[in-house]
Amino acid sequence: MMDGLFITFEGMEGAGKTTLARWLSDHLQAEGMRTWFTYEPWEPRLRSILLEHSNLQSTEELLLFVADRAIHTRYIRERLAEGTIVVCDRYADSTLIYQGYGRGIDIEWVRALNRFATGDLCPRRTYLLDVPVEIGLSRQRELNRIGAEEIAFHERVRQGFLQEAEREPQRFMVLDATRDLQELQSVIWADVHTHLR
Numbered sequence: 096m097m098d099g100l101f102i103t104f105e106g107m108e109g110a111g112k113t114t115l116a117r118w119l120s121d122h123l124q125a126e127g128m129r130t131w132f133t134y135e136p137w138e139p140r141l142r143s144i145l146l147e148h149s150n151l152q153s154t155e156e157l158l159l160f161v162a163d164r165a166i167h168t169r170y171i172r173e174r175l176a177e178g179t180i181v182v183c184d185r186y187a188d189s190t191l192i193y194q195g196y197g198r199g200i201d202i203e204w205v206r207a208l209n210r211f212a213t214g215d216l217c218p219r220r221t222y223l224l225d226v227p228v229e230i231g232l233s234r235q236r237e238l239n240r241i242g243a244e245e246i247a248f249h250e251r252v253r254q255g256f257l258q259e260a261e262r263e264p265q266r267f268m269v270l271d272a273t274r275d276l277q278e279l280q281s282v283i284w285a286d287v288h289t290h291l292r
């Protein structure tokens with residue numbers, strides 16, 4: 096059994112998840128809790144291949160994201176075992192959504208690969224920042240290789256996230272990312288406390 100708490104933030108580019116995830120980790124730390132803010136893709140060399148390599152095929156992309164997650168999960172497990180609260184900007188749901196719903200790779204196959212890579216480690220709570228595609232994209236200053244995909248891809252991503260959130264309502268909390276940052280922070284803050292012992 097692990098003692099820490101595993102929290103993830105998900106959503107499309109420009110939803111504001113990175114800002115909120117960092118904020119949450121810092122705030123919990125300020126309250127005296129041990130936290131680790133982290134993100135995916137995680138391993139620096141894999142990250143640069145994944146976000147910058149222009150000639151990557153869908154299958155290759157999927158396998159590299161999953162490989163990155165297998166490495167990252169080892170470190171996450173160590174932190175959780177020490178009782179740390181791990182706040183992660185994207186995790187397995189992103190692969191399911193971007194490579195499954197977005198790229199059109201078989202969803203059950205992606206689920207199986209995620210289970211294989213993570214040994215079934217699953218976040219206790221996932222905050223899904225939902226934002227209309229045009230707003231999300233317009234908020235983003237620099238788009239990476241995947242962020243620069245066509246609008247239809249991002250629409251599939253948005254709908255995929257919402258569908259997965261409905262499938263697992265006890266884990267996901269869907270937040271309207273067009274709301275004020277402070278409002279979002281107070282909803283998340285209240286919710287996180289229900290998961291802390």
Ligand code: TMP
Pocket residue numbers: 107108109135136160184185186187188189190191193194239241242
């Ligand atoms: P971001 O975290 O700055 O949004 O950049 C990560 C990019 O990688 C984003 O476009 C989503 C994409 N991504 C996937 O396609 N699959 C994954 O499993 C992960 C973690 C990210």
